[in-house]
Amino acid sequence: MIPAAFEYKKVHTIEDAIASLGQEESKLLAGGYSLIPSMKLRLNQPSLLIDIGDIPDLKGIREEDGEIVINAGTTHHDILFSDLIENKLPFFHQAASMIGDEQVRNRGTIGGSLAHADPAADWPALVLAADATIEVVGSEGKRSLKATEFFTGLFSTALQENEIITAIRIPIPAEGFKSIYLKFENPASRFAIVGCAVLRYADRKTNIAFTGVADFAFRDAGAEQVISGKIIDDATIKEAVNAALTGANILSDNFASEEYRKHLAGVYLKRALQEVA
Ligand SMILES: Cc1cc2nc3c(=O)[nH]c(=O)nc-3n(C[C@H](O)[C@H](O)[C@H](O)COP(=O)(O)OP(=O)(O)OC[C@H]3O[C@@H](n4cnc5c(N)ncnc54)[C@H](O)[C@@H]3O)c2cc1C
Structure with a gap:
């Protein structure tokens, strides 16, 4: 759990940060709460860390x-x-x-x-x-x-x-919008096993995004199409849950199998839609 050797440079302007990038195997350091753990695991081995924490x-x-x-x-x-x-x-x-x-x-x-x-x-x-x-x-x-x-x-x-x-x-959404973020979290880190964000505008256009579910966070076009412009009720929620995750590359790991993640995503989408209804 010890990172490979690296040089450290603190910069105070965005221009200095950009000028330093591209030199050697450089990486920006902000809070360090993702980068440092990955360096300790040697998944990342930059030769220069550019500290942008004080810009x-x-x-x-x-x-x-x-x-x-x-x-x-x-x-x-x-x-x-x-x-x-x-x-x-x-x-x-x-x-x-x-x-x-x-x-x-x-x-x-x-x-x-x-x-x-x-x-x-x-x-x-x-x-x-x-x-x-x-x-x-x-x-x-x-x-x-x-x-x-x-x-x-x-x-x-x-x-x-x-x-x-x-x-x-x-x-900034116009007056009358509703929004919610719900997640089923890893009990140790609180990272999302499934996270669902919904923004419902006053005109009923609805944006739905998931994290934790697939290899990267995504907007769920299938579920959005079902819900946008309609009244949210049990029938539209059921339809949206059925339409969700189409084409997503669902993750499977120690915390949740593919099947369980899919199930959780449906449950969290249903709860989020009930909240903004
Ligand atoms: C115990 C633990 C629990 C956590 N729980 C959660 C959680 O529940 N939910 C969650 O979302 N996250 C969680 N995190 C991650 C945490 O939020 C990280 O701080 C965050 O993901 C990375 O931000 P950072 O500022 O620390 O970035 P760093 O670790 O400093 O950098 C991460 C990467 O981003 C690059 N970078 C940084 N800033 C910029 C920039 N401005 N422009 C371009 N590239 C940049 C770096 O070069 C590096 O590659 C957790 C982390 C830990 C250690």
């Missing part, structure tokens, strides 16, 4: 042009205790309260979680359901990626090697 421009949450902007280095703790998040995006508040323990929430960041793309992480389901945009910047300039294009596989994303996530932009 002021990567911290903070604000409202701007009808969106909530969460800078990438904002911790789970700061999201949990943000009044803006609690009032405008209650399911983000709810999800933050469910991540790990206090120590993990104090160090871990939303940007680190999205970049790491753990199939059991919570934030991927939230940014997908919220139709968020992920802002990234690299040596070739800025890009805005829809959350639906961001997660591409097990621990993999559309992020290029020399890019850094700077912020997550979430459109």
Whole structure:
């Protein structure tokens, strides 16, 4: 459980972070709560760690042009205790309260979680359901990626090697929306075995996203199609559960077999839909 030797460099601006990326086998270090364990297991052996934990421009949450902007280095703790998040995006508040323990929430960041793309992480389901945009910047300039294009596989994303996530932009839903995040958690780590995020707009358009279920978090088009625009009742919920998970590459591990995960996903989707009905 000892990482391979590495150099350490602390940077104080996004520009310095980008300039240092691409040198040697470099990796960004944010909270370190995913990267350091993976280095201890020697799954990651960077020769240079670029510490972005003290970049002021990567911290903070604000409202701007009808969106909530969460800078990438904002911790789970700061999201949990943000009044803006609690009032405008209650399911983000709810999800933050469910991540790990206090120590993990104090160090871990939303940007680190999205970049790491753990199939059991919570934030991927939230940014997908919220139709968020992920802002990234690299040596070739800025890009805005829809959350639906961001997660591409097990621990993999559309992020290029020399890019850094700077912020997550979430459109504030119009009055009258309902949102929920529910998860069946690993009792030791609290990572999601199944996590289900639902955002139901006032006009009944409904976004549904799962994490923990498959090799990467995803929007469930089948279930959304059944529910969007309709009244949610026992019949539509049953139909949505039957339509869910089509084409998903369901995980099977020590915690839950493929069959059990499928069952749990149906149960959590049903509960989430009952909550927003
Ligand atoms: C005991 C334990 C319990 C946990 N429980 C949960 C849980 O219940 N739910 C949950 O979702 N997570 C959980 N986590 C994970 C935790 O939330 C991590 O902190 C988070 O996933 C990664 O964030 P970080 O800031 O620590 O990133 P790091 O560990 O510092 O980095 C992770 C990866 O992201 C890259 N990276 C970091 N920031 C950026 C950026 N701005 N741009 C581009 N790349 C970047 C790094 O280079 C690295 O590859 C748990 C972790 C532990 C140790």
